[in-house]
Amino acid sequence: xxxxxxxxxxxxxxxxxxxxxxxxxxxxxxxxxxxxxxxxxxxxxxxxxxxxxxxxxxxxxxxxxxxxxxxxxxxxxxxxxxxxxxxxxxxxxxxxxxxxxxxxxxxxxxxxxxxxxxxxxxxxxxxxxxxxxxxxxxxxxxxxxxxxxxxxxxxxxxxxxxxxxxxxxxxxxxxxxx
Numbered sequence: 001x002x003x004x005x006x007x008x009x010x011x012x013x014x015x016x017x018x019x020x021x022x023x024x025x026x027x028x029x030x031x032x033x034x035x036x037x038x039x040x041x042x043x044x045x046x047x048x049x050x051x052x053x054x055x056x057x058x059x060x061x062x063x064x065x066x067x068x069x070x071x072x073x074x075x076x077x078x079x080x081x082x083x084x085x086x087x088x089x090x091x092x093x094x095x096x097x098x099x100x101x102x103x104x105x106x107x108x109x110x111x112x113x114x115x116x117x118x119x120x121x122x123x124x125x126x127x128x129x130x131x132x133x134x135x136x137x138x139x140x141x142x143x144x145x146x147x148x149x150x151x152x153x154x155x156x157x158x159x160x161x162x163x164x165x166x167x168x169x170x171x172x173x174x175x176x177x178x
Contacts, residue, residue: 001077002067005084006059008140012133013088016051021125026050029058030088035065066092075104078141082106085137086113089130106141110134 013030026033033050039061040047066087072080079102086109087095094116102109117123117130 001080002063002084004077004144005067005081006062008081008137009062009085009088010055010058012085012136019125021122023122028053029055031058031061035061039065062088070095070099072099076106076145078145079104079106079109081144082109082113082137082141085133089113089133090116106145107138110138110141 010029013027016026016028018026024032028036028050031039031050031053036050036053036057037047039057062084067084069092070080070083070087072083075083083095083099083106086098090098090113098109098112098116101112114131114134117127117134120126123130
């Protein structure tokens with residue numbers, strides 16, 4: 001499952017970026033310069049510019065620092081994908097909080113991610129892209145869910161997000177907090 005999840009993540013992480021409003025700073029293939037430096041040092045390698053990261057190095061970093069710490073062996077593959085993508089995009093610590101709060105339901109985990117995104121100061125800058133990524137994650141999870149549900153009751157997250165599932169369609173309604 002890791003390879004499929006990695007392909008999904010790399011589709012969204014793309015190449016080199018150093019957006020001035022991104023608190024992560026310079027990244028390539030979704031790996032920040034600081035994570036790359038730390039990983040290279042741990043392997044006894046000299047630090048180099050993240051622009052030079054290889055796909056193989058990125059895959060190793062994702063496996064060792066994002067996938068393995070989640071300890072999702074035996075979980076639903078759709079849940080594994082949603083949790084891994086959350087770890088990459090939000091950090092492993094935040095992803096673990098989502099994992100605990102979602103009780104193994106990838107739909108609830110994604111709802112928590114949406115709520116989290118909407119509270120970020122930089123949502124106006126990056127929100128549209130994040131929502132596209134989450135929508136794609138939902139489509140991918142539906143495609144691989146070993147236990148698809150034909151109908152699931154509404155999910156309310158903090159009174160801000162209402163998600164309804166009908167067959168394979170997800171409807172999301174948001175409202176401003178009071």
